[in-house]
Amino acid sequence: xxxxxxALVAGYPELATVLVAAGVGLxxxxxxxxxxxxxxxxxxxxxxxxxxxxxxxxxxxxxxxAAWRSLILALLVGVTVLPALSxxxxxxxxxxxxxxxxxxxxxxxxxIASVATTAMAGGEAALSVGxxxxxxxxxxxxxxxxxDLEALSPGPGQHGVSPSGIIASLALVVALPLAAxxxxxxxxxxxxxxxxxxxxxxxxxxxxxxxxxxxxxxxSTRYLPVLAGLGSFCLGSAVIGWTLGLRSGRxxxxxxxxxxxxxxxxxxxxxxxxxxxxxxxxxxxxxGVLVLAWGTAAAGYLRRVT
Numbered sequence: 001x002x003x004x005x006x007a008l009v010a011g012y013p014e015l016a017t018v019l020v021a022a023g024v025g026l027x028x029x030x031x032x033x034x035x036x037x038x039x040x041x042x043x044x045x046x047x048x049x050x051x052x053x054x055x056x057x058x059x060x061x062x063x064x065x066a067a068w069r070s071l072i073l074a075l076l077v078g079v080t081v082l083p084a085l086s087x088x089x090x091x092x093x094x095x096x097x098x099x100x101x102x103x104x105x106x107x108x109x110x111x112i113a114s115v116a117t118t119a120m121a122g123g124e125a126a127l128s129v130g131x132x133x134x135x136x137x138x139x140x141x142x143x144x145x146x147x148d149l150e151a152l153s154p155g156p157g158q159h160g161v162s163p164s165g166i167i168a169s170l171a172l173v174v175a176l177p178l179a180a181x182x183x184x185x186x187x188x189x190x191x192x193x194x195x196x197x198x199x200x201x202x203x204x205x206x207x208x209x210x211x212x213x214x215x216x217x218x219x220s221t222r223y224l225p226v227l228a229g230l231g232s233f234c235l236g237s238a239v240i241g242w243t244l245g246l247r248s249g250r251x252x253x254x255x256x257x258x259x260x261x262x263x264x265x266x267x268x269x270x271x272x273x274x275x276x277x278x279x280x281x282x283x284x285x286x287x288g289v290l291v292l293a294w295g296t297a298a299a300g301y302l303r304r305v306t
Contacts, residue, residue, distance in 0.1 A: 018292050021207040022285055025214025032215035036278040041212050045270045046173040048205040049136075052112045053181020054191060054198045056129055061182075064130025070252050071130045073244060074110075074259060078135045082106035082263070083146050085236050092229040093283070094222050097276065101283035102229045103150065104272040106237075107143045109135035111262035112202070117295040121302035123254030131259040136178055136267070140170040143271055162275075169274040174267060209266045213285035216278055223286070230287045234294055237261040254302050262295045263287075 025032055032040075064071065086106025093099040110131050118128040144163030185191055217223070241260030245253030265288035269281040 017203055017207045018210050018289050021210035022214045022289060025211035025285065026217060026219070029215040029217075032212050033278075036212055036215060036273070036281070041209065041270055041273050041278070041281065042169070042173045044205050044209045044212065045266055046177045048112070048202055048209065048266055049174050050177035050181045051198045051201040051205065053178045054185050055195045055202075056133070056182055056185060057192065058186050060126045060129045061133075063124075063126030064128075064133075067124065067127045067130065067252060070127055070244075070248060070256060071134060074131045074256055075134050075138060077240060077244060077260060078109070078131075079138050079142055079146075081240060082237060082260075083150075085240075086233055087150050089229040089232045089236070092232070093226045097279040098222065098226050098283055100276045101272045101280040102226060102233075104143075104147070104268045104275070104280070105230070105233055105263055105265075105284070105287055107139060107146060107271060108263040108265070108268035109139045110259040111264045111291060111295065112266075113206075113292060114258045114262040114295060117262065117299040118255045118258050120296075120299035121254040121258065122251065123258065123302070124251035125255070127252055127255040128259050131255070133178070133182075135259075136174060139267065139271070140167065140175045143167075143170060144275075147275055166271065166274050170267075170271065173270060206266065209269065210285055210288055213265075213269050213281050213288070216282035217285055218282075223283075226283050227286060230283065230290055233287075234261065234290050237263070238294070238298075254299075257302075258295055258298060261298075262291050265291060 083106040087103050090099045090103035093102045110128070112132065115125055115128040115132060119125040144166030147166065148163045238257065238261040241257040242253075244260060245256035248256060265284045268287070269284040272280040272284060
């Protein structure tokens with residue numbers, strides 16, 4: 001048993017980190033829930049995005065631009081098909097915060113970890129970097145208006161969605177750290193030596209975010225349809241990603257599959273909290289475990305079959 005646990009940590013550190021952090025959040029929920037109500041999710045999200053952006057080299061940006069056709073295709077699907085899919089599967093969940101949380105998954109950009117899983121799979125990591133950046137910018141600009149268009153059921157005391165408020169929140173905690181990190185890496189080449197510490201910071205911050213989100217979870221039978229909805233979204237987005245890459249070479253095909261099927265649970269949680277309150281972030285912890293499990297398993301399979 002212990003040997004299997006050590007193998008999990010060594011082979012899949014992101015997944016192991018998420019599982020441990022989720023257990024911590026479920027165990028000591030009250031203090032973390034207090035932090036959630038005082039903008040802890042937003043602060044951690046800004047640190048995660050900024051530390052990840054520092055690891056993106058100018059060379060990777062140049063290579064991703066060369067794959068502009070695949071990049072545009074992935075971006076268009078990300079802002080049209082995936083939001084519609086998450087809205088549809090959210091109807092499986094109970095009305096209120098749980099349903100609202102599930103619906104935000106499709107509005108998130110591709111998962112930051114998808115760059116790593118693409119590399120693990122032998123895919124085109126530069127294309128993943130391009131999808132990460134463009135989809136993040138698209139989320140900042142379009143998530144608020146799309147949520148307003150979907151007109152999700154407001155809870156007590158809520159009066160719909162404020163697109164301008166969501167845009168401002170995402171610009172502050174996502175767009176600004178992303179631009180600052182990329183700009184710093186481009187202007188100060190020597191910062192490349194800090195790439196490994198930045199990656200470690202990102203992984204630790206993911207753990208903090210998972211614990212904060214898990215603190216909002218109150219496990220009950222009401223989460224069974226939530227899990228069904230999130231599982232359906234994972235399956236549907238994987239099918240969409242596989243379809244996108246049918247006419248591409250194997251490296252691009254792997255990148256399109258993983259970036260499309262892995263959406264960023266941390267940004268989705270920040271979006272849900274900004275739009276509907278911290279309680280709606282609860283389902284995103286479950287999605288984080290699902291999506292990292294799927295991504296690492298898919299990457300391992302693709303690496304073995306090629």
